[in-house]
Amino acid sequence: MKTYSISEAANELNLTAYALRYYDKEGLIPFVERTASGTRRFKEADLDALKIIECIKSTGMPIKEIKHFIDWCLEGDATLQQRYEMFVERKARVEAQMEEMKKTLEIIEHKCSYYKTALEAGTEDIHKNPKLEFPQY
Amino acid sequence: MKTYSISEAANELNLTAYALRYYDKEGLIPFVERTASGTRRFKEADLDALKIIECIKSTGMPIKEIKHFIDWCLEGDATLQQRYEMFVERKARVEAQMEEMKKTLEIIEHKCSYYKTALEAGTEDIHKNPKLEFPQY
DNA sequence: AATAGACTTTGAGTTAACTCTAAGATTTGA
DNA sequence: TCAAATCTTAGAGTTAACTCAAAGTCTATT
Numbered sequence: 622m623k624t625y626s627i628s629e630a631a632n633e634l635n636l637t638a639y640a641l642r643y644y645d646k647e648g649l650i651p652f653v654e655r656t657a658s659g660t661r662r663f664k665e666a667d668l669d670a671l672k673i674i675e676c677i678k679s680t681g682m683p684i685k686e687i688k689h690f691i692d693w694c695l696e697g698d699a700t701l702q703q704r705y706e707m708f709v710e711r712k713a714r715v716e717a718q719m720e721e722m723k724k725t726l727e728i729i730e731h732k733c734s735y736y737k738t739a740l741e742a743g744t745e746d747i748h749k750n751p752k753l754e755f756p757q758y
Numbered sequence: 759m760k761t762y763s764i765s766e767a768a769n770e771l772n773l774t775a776y777a778l779r780y781y782d783k784e785g786l787i788p789f790v791e792r793t794a795s796g797t798r799r800f801k802e803a804d805l806d807a808l809k810i811i812e813c814i815k816s817t818g819m820p821i822k823e824i825k826h827f828i829d830w831c832l833e834g835d836a837t838l839q840q841r842y843e844m845f846v847e848r849k850a851r852v853e854a855q856m857e858e859m860k861k862t863l864e865i866i867e868h869k870c871s872y873y874k875t876a877l878e879a880g881t882e883d884i885h886k887n888p889k890l891e892f893p894q895y
Numbered sequence: 896a897a898t899a900g901a902c903t904t905t906g907a908g909t910t911a912a913c914t915c916t917a918a919g920a921t922t923t924g925a
Numbered sequence: 926t927c928a929a930a931t932c933t934t935a936g937a938g939t940t941a942a943c944t945c946a947a948a949g950t951c952t953a954t955t
Contacts, residue, residue, distance in 0.1 A: 627902075639944050642904090647942095658951060660902055676865045679858065683941070698881045705873035708866055715863045719856065721816065726852045728813045729845055736842035744835045763922095764932075776914050779934090784912095795921060797932055820911070 623665065630663035634671055641671075648688045649674055651695065680711050681718070760802065767800035771808055778808075785825045786811055788832065817848050818855070 627638045634641075644650050645661070653667050663671075677687055690707055693700035739745045764775045771778075781787050782798070790804050814824055827844055830837035876882045 637944080638902090640942080643943060656951090658903090660951070673865070673869075676862055679862050680866070685941090698876075698883075701873060701877045701880075701882065705870070705877050708869040708873055712863070712866045712870055715859060715866060719859055719863070722852060722856055722859065725813055725816050726849070726856070728810070729817070729849045729852060732810075732845040733842070733849055736838060736845055739835075740838045740842050743838075745838065746835075774914080775932090777912080780913060783934095793921090795933090797921070822911090 625663040625668070627661050627663070630661075630668060630671075633668055634675065636671075636675075644671075644674070644684070647684050649684065649691055651691065677711065680715050682711065762800040762805070764798050764800070767798075767805060767808075770805055771812065773808075773812075781808075781811070781821070784821050786821065786828055788828065814848065817852050819848065 625633060627641055630636075631638045631641050641650070641661075645653065650667065650671065652670065653661050653663055655661055674687060674691075677690065678684070690704065693704050693707075735748060739748060762770060764778055767773075768775045768778050778787070778798075782790065787804065787808065789807065790798050790800055792798055811824060811828075814827065815821070827841065830841050830844075872885060876885060
């Protein structure tokens with residue numbers, strides 16, 4: 622069965638070896654096994670688990686909270702409810718973030734056309750409302 | 759013309775007065791005027807500018823880079839090109855983030871149904887592949 | 896068998912973005 | 926008018942998530 626050294630694993634996951642050791646220190650990857658002399662050996666399943674961790678992290682969950690999830694996983698079926706609720710909550714969070722991002726995109730697009738027009742005119746003045754004494758950026 | 763004290767402005771923007779002072783220290787809001795004795799008075803236009811700053815910030819741009827944009831604004835029409843390019847770049851960034859978020863959402867949704875099924879069965883074992891010796895979380 | 900390179904841990908350093916404290920000045924409301 | 930609340934600055938403290946350095950051990954290749 623193929624395994625990966627810490628820097629190979631880091632490479633696969635687009636992380637650094639430092640970051641993986643930090644995750645280990647924080648208790649995110651208790652499942653990663655070691656050789657007799659203490660070197661970490663990452664299995665494919667470990668990389669898959671780390672991909673899930675990265676996914677959860679990208680939703681904005683801090684590492685300390687992700688650790689709770691890992692602890693639940695280690696506790697087994699007794700924590701299925703908590704884990705389910707966590708993902709339901711993450712889903713809501715991501716959906717809200719996407720809504721926010723849509724609004725952000727609209728504003729940014731508006732600014733793109735604002736500056737495109739200004740650039741064509743050679744001056745921002747064409748957008749200036751004489752009633753406003755200050756540029757709106 | 760209505761103006762706002764720092765804590766009123768903070769309230770309007772869902773920020774803290776500390777954060778606004780920090781923004782000021784970092785040069786993000788050079789346009790905010792002061793009373794003769796030095797108290798900041800925020801105008802409506804200032805709040806609008808801060809909303810744009812928050813919008814740019816939400817795209818992941820660090821405050822030091824946002825300051826460059828503010829500096830360009832102060833320089834006037836000579837920097838229209840840079841500002842245009844910045845927003846075009848921000849647009850691409852947000853679009854990429856939305857794509858990433860879609861993938862994240864799919865994984866999270868998959869986990870939701872994974873745990874829903876497990877919860878109904880009372881055990882995670884129904885998802886276990888006997889070939890895998892480790893849970894995939 | 897030797898040596899280069901990768902691994903280990905511990906603990907310190909970094910960075911961003913606030914957040915707060917202290918001490919003092921100003922503003923507001925009874 | 927006077928106390929309470931709010932404002933000011935300077936600078937220190939906080940937190941998250943790494944990131945690195947040092948000193949030593951292990952592994953892989955000649």
